[in-house]
Ligand SMILES: Nc1ncnc2c1ncn2[C@@H]1O[C@H](COP(=O)(O)OP(=O)(O)OP(=O)(O)O)[C@@H](O)[C@H]1O
Ligand SMILES: Nc1ncnc2c1ncn2[C@@H]1O[C@H](COP(=O)(O)OP(=O)(O)OP(=O)(O)O)[C@@H](O)[C@H]1O
Ligand code: SF4
């Protein structure tokens with residue numbers, strides 16, 4: 001059987017984005033100072049597209065998701081910029097309007113499943129209830145649909161587990177129940193914040209499969225937040241790399257893995273062990289620690305940890321904040337090193353060690 | 355055989371030296387929970403049910419498998435934090451499974467454990483100095499120069515600032531807390547450390563720092579590790595040999611590269627196929643073997659081969675009489691190729707699971723005859 005492998009790479013999507021985040025800033029006033037958790041983030045997601053957001057702990061991934069859902073409204077957080085969803089700006093929307101958006105268009109899978117399941121009601125009823133809020137159906141139909149959905153996310157004997165309360169489910173099962181709740185309303189935008197981090201690989205594979213199915217069936221837009229670059233490679237079409245509240249590199253998944261150009265992305269790829277490689281050398285952690293979000297480094301946010309800032313003339317890395325600029329039409333990078341030189345460094349210094 | 359140095363297959367421990375740790379047919383059953391209102395004691399939970407493996411000095415054995423398959427329980431039995439229900443644990447040739455607490459005490463310093471959760475495994479009300487110094491006090495040891503000096507030396511060794519001696523755990527990041535746990539485990543210069551998911555809660559970059567630290571300490575002190583993790587990429591990086599567990603039993607055990615490049619058990623096949631690889635070009639040509647259903651309950655494991663209820667091979671490839679065999683007869687973990695033990699009636703080498711392309715089958719033994 002030597003037929004060519006079927007090409008599973010999807011053609012690039014054209015068309016208008018369903019979600020457009022423009023120059024988003026989310027700042028928290030605290031006793032220690034203003035925490036700039038998200039500081040000028042721009043990206044968009046088209047229908048049928050899965051966009052991965054990666055970056056180290058504390059880089060602002062969850063705060064971004066919360067902002068899209070309007071969860072900072074009514075708090076002390078200062079949110080500015082635009083979040084365009086199907087033509088309207090959610091930054092300006094009221095809490096009431098947001099509640100409607102959250103039900104109709106946008107669903108979220110949270111990192112911690114217990115936070116979104118009520119401990120006293122049965123898992124099945126909670127999912128059926130979510131379904132009935134947005135669909136005029138009888139209780140019986142909602143139950144049938146819920147059982148179908150629970151089966152789909154891999155809960156064995158779904159009809160007999162329907163009446164279980166959340167604590168009778170294992171951690172992995174709760175996560176799956178929550179995914180069922182998010183998917184049952186057929187959201188046009190699904191935001192999944194580390195949906196599989198707590199799960200083992202076999203369950204993770206099932207869940208990622210489900211998310212792709214949702215995208216294929218309904219042409220939904222998906223934002224997948226994760227720190228697992230393997231998950232990104234497998235699932236996403238586009239990738240946004242975040243560092244210190246900013247996007248430092250973004251582009252189509254193949255370009256990002258094949259031609260990464262930002263020193264932080266290099267560091268991320270280098271620090272990760274690879275299952276598909278015979279072990280050669282030590283892992284290469286990124287030296288130093290994450291930046292303060294209160295006293296954000298002047299110039300490039302990554303400069304205190306960057307090994308390449310001496311390649312840039314006039315100490316620009318320490319004085320001028322680099323702009324996110326296209327390297328190819330689809331691929332944008334925030335770094336002062338000229339594109340040709342970055343590619344040279346990638347070829348001669350980075351690739352051999354990856 | 356001969357005295358030639360072992361080749362690059364360092365995984366094959368020199369057969370002449372006795373293993374540091376030898377675990378034979380170990381079981382750990384927990385009393386069953388009474389079920390529902392008609393309170394009757396249920397079947398025992400067979401968390402670990404007949405596990406055998408060896409660990410040599412300076413070697414790392416990786417232990418992988420789905421949540422609930424018995425990895426932590428195995429680790430806790432081996433470190434004698436809990437007593438096995440059956441089987442033998444030999445440490446440096448001596449059976450320690452039946453030893454009393456007292457008789458165990460001098461041995462305790464030889465085997466230490468590092469726990470998964472850097473947040474809950476440290477007492478929040480104790481300073482780092484107290485936490486790392488505890489093993490000295492428990493063992494009644496007076497290190498040269500005093501406990502404080504020894505503790506600060508350990509802190510320095512694992513990359514913590516010794517001046518932070520009087521700080522509390524909440525003042526440290528996740529990676530730093532994991533280092534505190536490592537310093538505590540190192541205090542008594544053990545020979546074996548059971549690491550239970552030591553990097554699972556950490557960011558990739560911090561994870562890389564901790565993995566490198568564990569490797570440095572291993573070469574410095576000749577430590578052996580039992581490294582429990584569900585991240586198969588980290589396990590490939592750090593282990594010399596790897597054991598795959600399912601429902602309290604070992605399904606497959608062999609040297610690292612054979613396990614990843616020519617795995618023989620259908621469960622290992624499914625596990626490896628499920629790990630996403632950070633390379634979209636490779637990802638798009640790999641086969642993904644999805645397991646259906648949940649892990650069966652360890653209090654009523656399936657008959658015959660414990661994996662048969664979820665085995666893709668059983669479901670799609672075997673004849674009726676072969677299936678009958680899987681359902682009724684327990685396989686045993688036995689050597690199917692040199693140095694490669696498998697618990698399966700119908701093992702089969704697969705070489706295409708990781709990069710999506712059938713590759714040459716690696717031989718496991720030394721290449722020179
Ligand atoms: N309500 C808040 N008040 C002040 N600071 C906050 C608040 N919420 C988040 N932060 C800070 O904002 C930064 C970004 O947090 P965020 O939760 O978005 O990180 P993340 O990228 O999701 O990280 P992780 O991978 O650990 O989940 C962190 O430094 C966090 O401490
Ligand atoms: N003290 C106990 N009493 C009863 N059952 C237990 C006890 N400890 C563990 N078990 C059960 O034994 C089985 C194995 O548990 P164990 O913690 O060893 O799994 P694990 O492989 O470490 O899983 P994970 O990857 O989730 O940490 C599980 O079914 C668990 O519920
Ligand atoms: S701008 Fe300078 S400091 Fe920032 S990543 Fe590029 S080279 Fe490094």
Ligand SMILES: [Mg+2]
Nearest residue numbers: 061062063193
């Ligand atoms: Mg987060």
Ligand SMILES: [Mg+2]
Nearest residue numbers: 425426427550
């Ligand atoms: Mg465990």
